[in-house]
Amino acid sequence: MSTTNDDNSDIKQAAEQVNGQEVENNLAENKKPNAPESLNEEEQTPFIDDDLRTDK
Numbered sequence: 131m132s133t134t135n136d137d138n139s140d141i142k143q144a145a146e147q148v149n150g151q152e153v154e155n156n157l158a159e160n161k162k163p164n165a166p167e168s169l170n171e172e173e174q175t176p177f178i179d180d181d182l183r184t185d186k
Contacts, residue, residue, distance in 0.1 A: 155161070
C-alpha cells in the first residue's frame, strides 16, 4: 500500500469543508432517527419461504 502527500485528497477536502454546527447537531444525544419508509405490498415479503423452512 502506498501513501502519498496529495494535498487534494478526499480526507483533506472533507476536513476543510466540515460544518461544525452540523456535526454538533448530528451528535446530539436527543436526536431522533428518521422513521423508516413504509413498504408497499410488493415489498412486504418474508425473508424465508415458509415451505422451505426446516426448523418447524
